[in-house]
Amino acid sequence: MSAAARPRLLYVTDLAYPARGRRYCDEDIALTARLRAEFDLALCHPLDAARLMEGFDAVVVRNSGPVLAYADAYRAFRERALSSGTRVYNPLTGKADMAGKQYLLDLTDAGYPVIPTVDRAEDLHRLPAADRYAVKPKLGADSIGLEFVTADRLAPLADGTVLIQPRVExxxxxxxxxxxxxxxxxxxxxxxxxxxxxxxxxxxxxxxxxxxxxxxxxxxxxxxxxxxxxxxxxxxxxxxxxxDLNPYLSLDVLDDAGRDAFVAATCRSLHGFLAA
Known part of the structure; x- marks a missing residue:
């Protein structure tokens, strides 16, 4: 990218994803309209990102929906981006939802203030007593696969593939x-x-x-x-x-000043990211 050129961004979003209580399309249309003041932008679906990323200065992953729905394509995207040195925003080094739900177990073990979380039957005793417990897949998102069960049903489910947490009122x-x-x-x-x-x-x-x-x-x-x-x-x-992968921002809840401040911060961040 020459000094005089505007940065070229591939903006990844699933405009048609039927998110409950949210409208991905509205948020990303509004945000990209603002970002175009400082960047050259092209929008694409997450399934197309790996094929289209070449020729852009960075790929910006935004409201792309739960990767569980396209796990193989997301894995291929990550591998191609890492092997080619393509800049991805957010960077692919995230340790939280970007990498699955293991971090909730790690943070529990480290004593952070999280809802206590275990994944195996031998650790169930570490959870506080509760009327019901949340059981959800480690690779889940957007409440996909979530169920609430009583304590007597936990042991057969705690096989290392799910997270178990007390239901907090x-x-x-x-x-x-x-x-x-x-x-x-x-x-x-x-x-x-x-x-x-x-x-x-x-x-x-x-x-x-x-x-x-x-x-x-x-x-x-x-x-x-x-x-x-x-x-x-x-x-x-x-x-x-x-x-840390593609958080919905609820920008429609903010007033004009709040949205302006967020857009300005995002532009500064992107410029800093590209210059690093």
Whole structure:
């Protein structure tokens, strides 16, 4: 890329993915319209990314849907990008959802404030008592394969292929959105039964310390991440998910100033990523 040329980005999105409570197409149409002020952009479906990435300065993975639906194609994309040295944003070194759900087990073992998680029958005793337990595939996403069962059903299911967590009767879920290591905004769902009916949330210093621990742990130099947490009965926050692959941003909930600030931060991040 010459000094005078505008960076060329391949923006990966599944505009037709039927996300519950979200409209991927609206968010990505609006965001790419803003990014075009500083970058030359082409949009493509995740199934086409590996074939089309050549000739672009970077591939930006955004609302591409759960990779479980196209696992082989995603694996081929990663392998081709790594072998060719193609820049991918977020970088493919993410240790959280980008790499599956193993991180929830690792963070539990390391004593981080996460919903306690195990995957084998011999570790079930480490979970606190609960009326029901969440069982979900390690490679799952978007609640695919999630079920709630009583304690007497856990042992046969705990074979190492699933995650098992106590069902937490939380008061609300809250998400913290970051560009690089910089906090941008927070949103919460005051009704636990309506995950995607979000409102702006003003985080406390303690809230940001909580979320920042996971951003630091993941150690991505550049990229967009979302820290999802729940407010437990004791008032503490517990990590639900660290989304570092393609987090939905709920930009429609922000006011104009909030969207402007996020777009500016993303542009700075992309320019820094390309220059690194």
């Amino acid at each position: 939380f008061s609300y879920e809250v998400s913290f959105y970051y560009v690089d290591h910089d906090f941008q905004y927070a949103l919460y769902a005051p009704d636990p039964d309506r995950r995607w009916q979000l409102r702006p949330y003003e985080p406390t210093v303690g809230d940001l310390e909580f979320a920042g621990r996971f951003i630091e742990w993941n150690d991505l130099g550049h990229g967009i991440q979302r820290v999802d947490a729940c407010r437990a009965p004791g008032g503490e926050l517990l990590l639900v998910e660290l989304e």
